[in-house]
Amino acid sequence: MxxxxxxxxxxxxxxxxxxxxxxxxxxxxxxxxxxxxxxxxxxxxxxxxxxxxxxxxxxxxxxxxxxxxxxxxxxxxxxxxxxxxxxxxxxxxxxxxxxxxxxxxxxxxxxxxxxxxxxxxxxxxxxxxxxxxxxxxxxxxxxxxxxxxxxxxxxxxxxxxxxxxxxxxxxxxGADAEGRLGERHDPETHLIPLVLQAASGQRDAISIFGTDYGTRDGTCIRDYxxxxxxxxxxxxxxxxxxxxxxxxxxxxxxxxxxxxxGNGQGFSVREVVEAAKQVTGVDFAVKEEERRPGDPAVLVADASKARDRLDWKPETPALIDMVAHAWRFMNR
Ligand SMILES: NC(=O)c1ccc[n+]([C@@H]2O[C@H](COP(=O)([O-])OP(=O)(O)OC[C@H]3O[C@@H](n4cnc5c(N)ncnc54)[C@H](O)[C@@H]3O)[C@@H](O)[C@H]2O)c1
CATH class of the missing domain: 3.40.50.720 (NAD(P)-binding Rossmann-like Domain)
Incomplete structure (x- = not known):
């Protein structure tokens, strides 16, 4: 049973x-x-x-x-x-x-x-x-x-x-690949849906908080x-x-x-913005603002323990796919 x-x-x-x-x-x-x-x-x-x-x-x-x-x-x-x-x-x-x-x-x-x-x-x-x-x-x-x-x-x-x-x-x-489910937080505070809201015209622009971090393009890096x-x-x-x-x-x-x-690889805020522009084909406005207090430069997982002991690994690690699935759900 x-x-x-x-x-x-x-x-x-x-x-x-x-x-x-x-x-x-x-x-x-x-x-x-x-x-x-x-x-x-x-x-x-x-x-x-x-x-x-x-x-x-x-x-x-x-x-x-x-x-x-x-x-x-x-x-x-x-x-x-x-x-x-x-x-x-x-x-x-x-x-x-x-x-x-x-x-x-x-x-x-x-x-x-x-x-x-x-x-x-x-x-x-x-x-x-x-x-x-x-x-x-x-x-x-x-x-x-x-x-x-x-x-x-x-x-x-x-x-x-x-x-x-x-x-x-x-x-x-991301979202269900078949478009049945997705992210619907209210208020939304997560970067990918916020960026997609800028692409769809639900918000005027997307803000990047801090462009002077010691990262590859100066913006914060997170693990999606x-x-x-x-x-x-x-x-x-x-x-x-x-x-x-x-x-x-x-x-x-x-x-x-x-x-x-986690994915074990990080993506910067600018990379998320670029992926969203590529997926949506919309060149939405981006505002560069001061750093926010309490935002570490880099947060990336070492997920090797889950890989070794739970036999788990991400099947959809590419940022572009996560953004594309989220966009499909938003336009369903
Ligand atoms: N979204 C993320 O990136 C993320 C990252 C790390 C951890 N988490 C954790 O994952 C879990 C799910 O996150 P999510 O993004 O799906 O959030 P969500 O808000 O979409 O889902 C939480 C659900 O819990 C329900 N809920 C809240 N309090 C309740 C209560 N007292 N009794 C019954 N139902 C209640 C809400 O109605 C909602 O459906 C949370 O515990 C969150 O802390 C989320």
Whole structure:
């Protein structure tokens, strides 16, 4: 029988793409989303329940009513700038919400979780390629909330036998290659959709913040990872957790590990702008502005651990494809 996977936040950008990958791999996804930022019509091929991970009674009901084998947890607020202005909103949803969810799992004997973490846990690192063992020094409350949940998973694994994998995404980009799903954040703060909004005339121009960094063209470099590749990584991580049950003596022990998910190659802001001009054929206006405080010059993943232990690698690493897929979705 297909394993049932509870997917809090499955109506959002990365969650909705992951539903397709879960279904294709033979799992039965069950979405729980309060639609604070998600979209009901992004939930394809999965059951949907509208509700909040902070609702204890609802979680008890769900774990009683459905034979849930594991949880793939995307539900969170994600905008770092907003987290600086309103940190309690983020601690309440991201930390207290996750605490409530993990407690419900422990109460109902559900031991496996894949959790959406972020490169923001590394803060302002100056290392050329970030590895998982670097110090965790988030520079904003958003990153802090994600690290807090990772600590909760690590400690609950040790104490209660939880088996959890945290996936630290770099910049999620692109869209479903068939154009069914894509990025619909509101407000949008991610570079590729913003640049495409400039190309489509939804905004007058795109701003480049800082052109005097010590990088190849003076602009910041970031690691962009196709959302379909992120989706595949969740399936691989889940499989890794289920494989622990397949031996003759399934492990009662807890497990926690974290993996970077990135391309391992960075693209500069100017390269993103040029790719968008090439894909769209529109020569939109670009404004060069001062650096923003707290923007490191380079953030690129060392994702070799995920490659080695989860047998995962990006299938769509080219920036031009990520931009083209996002553009196709925007014009669907
Ligand atoms: N987008 C990125 O580049 C990126 C990078 C690193 C990490 N992440 C993490 O990945 C996850 C998904 O990101 P996304 O870009 O798809 O964001 P998103 O906002 O599109 O998706 C989050 C979903 O969670 C839902 N949600 C929020 N709070 C909830 C709650 N209390 N109960 C139920 N549902 C709730 C929202 O309605 C939304 O559908 C987040 O946890 C985010 O922190 C994203």
């Amino acid at each position: 297909a394993k049932t996977i509870l997917v809090p936040g499955g109506a959002g950008f990365i969650g909705s793409h992951t539903l397709l990958a879960l279904k294709a791999a033979g799992y039965q996804p069950l979405v729980l989303d309060n639609l604070s930022n998600g979209h009901r019509d992004a939930v394809l091929e999965a059951s949907f329940i509208q509700g909040d991970i902070r609702d204890e009674a609802l979680l008890d009901q769900l774990f009683q009513d459905y034979p849930i084998d594991a949880v793939v947890h995307f539900a969170a607020f994600i905008e770092a700038g907003e987290s600086v202005r309103d940190p309690m909103k983020f601690y309440d949803n991201n930390v207290a919400g996750s605490l409530n969810l993990i407690r419900a799992m422990v109460r109902h004997g559900v031991r496996k979780m894949v959790f959406s973490s972020t490169a923001a846990v590394y803060g302002d690192s100056t290392d050329a390629a970030l590895t998982e063992d670097l110090p965790k020094v988030p520079i904003n409350p958003y990153g802090q909330t994600k690290w807090a949940v990772e600590c909760m998973l690590r400690d609950t694994a040790a104490a209660e036998g939880l088996q959890a994998i945290a996936l630290r995404y770099f910049n999620a980009a 990872i196709h959302v379909a590749d992120l989706a595949t990584a969740h399936v691989k991580a889940l499989q890794h957790l289920f494989d622990m049950d397949d031996s003759d003596t399934p492990s009662e022990a807890g497990f926690y590990d974290a993996f970077n998910l």
